[in-house]
Amino acid sequence: MNGLLKSTGKWLDARLQVADAIVSVAEHRVPRSSASWWYVFGSATLVVFILQVVTGICLATVYTPAANRAWDSLIYLNYQQPLGWYLRALHGWGSDFMVALMLIHMIQVFLFGAYKYPRELTWVAGCFLLLCTLGMAFTGQVLRFDQDAYWGLGIGASIAGRTPIIGFKVVDLILGGPIIAGETLSRFFALHVFVIPALLIGFVGLHLFLVLRLGINEWPMPGRVVRRANYIRQYEELVRSDGEAFMPYAAQKDLVFAGIIILSLLVTAAIMGPIGPNGQPDPTIIETVPRPDFFFLWLFALFALLPPWTETVLMLTGPVVAIGLLFALPFISGTGEKHWRRRPISVIVVILIVTTIGTLTWLGTFSPWSPQMEAWSAAPTPIEYVKGRTPLELKGALLVQSKQCRNCHSLGGEGGLRGPALDDTATNLTRDQIVRQIVQGGGNMPAYGKNLSPPEVNALVAFLGTLHPRREPPARDSAQPAIPAMGN
Amino acid sequence: MAKIIEMSEQKDFLSEKTTRRHFLFTAGIAINAIAATLFAIPILGYVLSPARRFTWLNWISLGPLTDYPDNETRLAEYINPFKKAWDGETAKIPCWVRHLSGDQFQIFAINCTHLGCPVRWFSESGLFMCPCHGGVFYADGRHASGPPPRPLYQYKYKLEAGQLWIYAGELPTLGHPEA
Numbered sequence: 087m088n089g090l091l092k093s094t095g096k097w098l099d100a101r102l103q104v105a106d107a108i109v110s111v112a113e114h115r116v117p118r119s120s121a122s123w124w125y126v127f128g129s130a131t132l133v134v135f136i137l138q139v140v141t142g143i144c145l146a147t148v149y150t151p152a153a154n155r156a157w158d159s160l161i162y163l164n165y166q167q168p169l170g171w172y173l174r175a176l177h178g179w180g181s182d183f184m185v186a187l188m189l190i191h192m193i194q195v196f197l198f199g200a201y202k203y204p205r206e207l208t209w210v211a212g213c214f215l216l217l218c219t220l221g222m223a224f225t226g227q228v229l230r231f232d233q234d235a236y237w238g239l240g241i242g243a244s245i246a247g248r249t250p251i252i253g254f255k256v257v258d259l260i261l262g263g264p265i266i267a268g269e270t271l272s273r274f275f276a277l278h279v280f281v282i283p284a285l286l287i288g289f290v291g292l293h294l295f296l297v298l299r300l301g302i303n304e305w306p307m308p309g310r311v312v313r314r315a316n317y318i319r320q321y322e323e324l325v326r327s328d329g330e331a332f333m334p335y336a337a338q339k340d341l342v343f344a345g346i347i348i349l350s351l352l353v354t355a356a357i358m359g360p361i362g363p364n365g366q367p368d369p370t371i372i373e374t375v376p377r378p379d380f381f382f383l384w385l386f387a388l389f390a391l392l393p394p395w396t397e398t399v400l401m402l403t404g405p406v407v408a409i410g411l412l413f414a415l416p417f418i419s420g421t422g423e424k425h426w427r428r429r430p431i432s433v434i435v436v437i438l439i440v441t442t443i444g445t446l447t448w449l450g451t452f453s454p455w456s457p458q459m460e461a462w463s464a465a466p467t468p469i470e471y472v473k474g475r476t477p478l479e480l481k482g483a484l485l486v487q488s489k490q491c492r493n494c495h496s497l498g499g500e501g502g503l504r505g506p507a508l509d510d511t512a513t514n515l516t517r518d519q520i521v522r523q524i525v526q527g528g529g530n531m532p533a534y535g536k537n538l539s540p541p542e543v544n545a546l547v548a549f550l551g552t553l554h555p556r557r558e559p560p561a562r563d564s565a566q567p568a569i570p571a572m573g574n
Numbered sequence: 575m576a577k578i579i580e581m582s583e584q585k586d587f588l589s590e591k592t593t594r595r596h597f598l599f600t601a602g603i604a605i606n607a608i609a610a611t612l613f614a615i616p617i618l619g620y621v622l623s624p625a626r627r628f629t630w631l632n633w634i635s636l637g638p639l640t641d642y643p644d645n646e647t648r649l650a651e652y653i654n655p656f657k658k659a660w661d662g663e664t665a666k667i668p669c670w671v672r673h674l675s676g677d678q679f680q681i682f683a684i685n686c687t688h689l690g691c692p693v694r695w696f697s698e699s700g701l702f703m704c705p706c707h708g709g710v711f712y713a714d715g716r717h718a719s720g721p722p723p724r725p726l727y728q729y730k731y732k733l734e735a736g737q738l739w740i741y742a743g744e745l746p747t748l749g750h751p752e753a
Contacts, residue, residue, distance in 0.1 A: 153660055153661050154659075154663070154664075236664065237690070237692065237706075240689070240691065241691065241706070243745055244688070244690035244748070246747075247745075247747020247750060248747070248749060250749070253748065254744070254747060254749045254750030257745060257747055258624040258625045259622065259625045263656060264624075264656065265654055265664075265667065265743070265744060265745045266664055267654060267656075267657075268658045268664065269624070269658070367662075368664075369684070370663075370667075372668060372693075373694070374692065376706055386707075389688075389689060389707055389721070390706075390707035390721065392721075394721045394722075397721065397723070455720075456705055457705070457710070459694060490696050490699040490701065490703075493703065527718070530720065532699075532712065532718035534699065536700065536713075537700040
């Protein structure tokens with residue numbers, strides 16, 4: 087039996103000619119210091135990518151990339167196709183896993199100075215992989231053809247439409263026509279399934295080839311400075327004196343971690359289930375609150391919080407500058423110290439970017455800048471705010487609901503967060519100030535003068551005048567002390 | 575890389591005397607360059623075709639005038655004039671029709687002027703609110719609050735044969751505000 091295996095192997099290799107290549111890859115020597123748990127994220131990203139290809143192909147056998155059928159086929163996948171729900175869950179959560187692992191890998195590579203000479207182009211290939219992966223995440227969100235996908239396309243087109251002069255042509259090209267319709271989905275399907283995966287596979291190949299040929303980055307040491315003159319000789323020396331064969335010495339940790347990641351993905355997908363789709367992509371259903379997927383929430387938040395006058399410039403130049411800087415990094419600091427302790431600015435940059443994006447993502451999860459469209463009819467006035475009030479004040483309480491004040495202002499912790507909570511209005515504003523604020527608006531509040539009659543304003547102000555903490559009296563106009571305190 | 579440069583220098587393709595092999599090599603490059611160009615023309619023409627058309631706007635009926643009472647703002651919808659059989663629900667486009675009185679209308683695109691999300695009309699407070707980034711507009715489309723850089727987009731309209739017609743067919747964006 088053993089003999090048969092051996093002779094089959096010999097026969098195959100005489101014709102395939104791959105054994106030498108495989109052995110030389112498996113046995114290529116790596117610095118012992120690189121066999122670290124910090125070096126497992128790149129390989130884990132690749133493993134998740136391969137899983138994405140497998141689950142993606144499976145989904146493509148059922149999913150229908152036509153605008154009039156896509157949503158139905160997703161529902162079919164979720165509820166009727168055997169295990170369709172699980173494959174959709176694996177693919178959806180797999181994309182989150184892939185982006186997360188890739189970002190961790192990128193931060194590790196940056197902090198370990200791995201992008202420095204002679205690995206500049208390995209970093210550049212990695213940047214292309216980042217762009218491709220984010221491209222897959224966005225186009226994948228479009229293929230989940232629901233309301234979020236439809237209005238997400240609208241947001242993308244609206245950003246592109248801000249380009250001077252050629253803006254609307256760019257919109258037509260993105261959408262495959264003048265509006266979001268059948269051609270749009272077909273275009274994004276082609277991108278998601280053919281164009282970007284082809285690029286991804288190409289760049290993965292280049293990335294791996296470079297890692298093999300140039301050698302994996304050694305563990306950085308403070309004071310071990312990268313110089314073009316002697317780095318390669320030093321690295322070869324290091325690999326000779328303190329190196330090991332990649333297989334199994336360094337690969338074992340990659341293997342263990344990749345296994346754990348696959349198991350976590352299997353469990354996550356089983357517990358969390360498939361992501362969406364939400365409502366049908368029918369633009370006439372306007373009772374919708376479009377939100378992007380997790381990894382784009384920070385951008386969504388940024389668009390709400392940028393000062394409006396900077397928006398067009400930043401939306402169009404920001405990505406170019408950011409991506410440009412990312413690509414230029416190894417050419418700006420291609421030599422010098424690799425260890426993070428000797429690169430305080432790099433550490434600060436990472437902390438700044440991570441906290442900024444993290445904070446924006448967190449804000450994006452509850453979008454305090456957005457009116458809560460249902461609050462006026464869904465969030466009741468707290469009972470203690472209407473107990474023992476006069477009829478006029480009660481009329482005011484009713485107006486707070488019916489005029490949609492609650493969409494932007496909360497009472498008792500319920501309602502929009504766009505404007506200040508109204509629970510202590512009377513301690514913050516005098517009667518006159520409340521009237522002025524309601525009638526004229528200002529500070530980002532619309533003017534309600536045209537939509538409230540004078541008796542209505544009167545009632546509203548009477549009610550708002552009762553809103554103050556028990557031990558804090560309502561605000562009083564110090565210039566006119568004669569006017570009695572309003573409300574109770 | 576260095577090896578490739580070395581090889582090409584040794585062979586020095588370009589200054590070699592004209593031999594049959596050299597001629598064929600040059601001719602091969604030339605033929606393929608021409609072929610590649612010719613091949614690229616239909617590919618580019620196909621992929622870029624959506625941007626070749628100058629305008630997509632058309633007159634579309636929003637139905638009889640009686641559907642739109644005075645002093646009311648109502649949601650209307652039309653079918654995109656370039657509807658394909660596989661567009662499904664995406665062929666429908668909503669818009670807000672505000673009938674002031676008589677011949678006076680304002681027809682607003684559904685898309686917020688900030689980033690295109692669907693604005694919702696609240697008749698009680700007379701405001702359009704956007705669910706994405708907090709844009710708010712007054713009943714006449716003027717900007718009331720939030721990040722939108724301009725008033726709501728408006729369709730051109732005309733009244734003909736007892737029907738309300740709008741000039742529509744494109745997703746309105748800042749670069750191309752005629753909806």
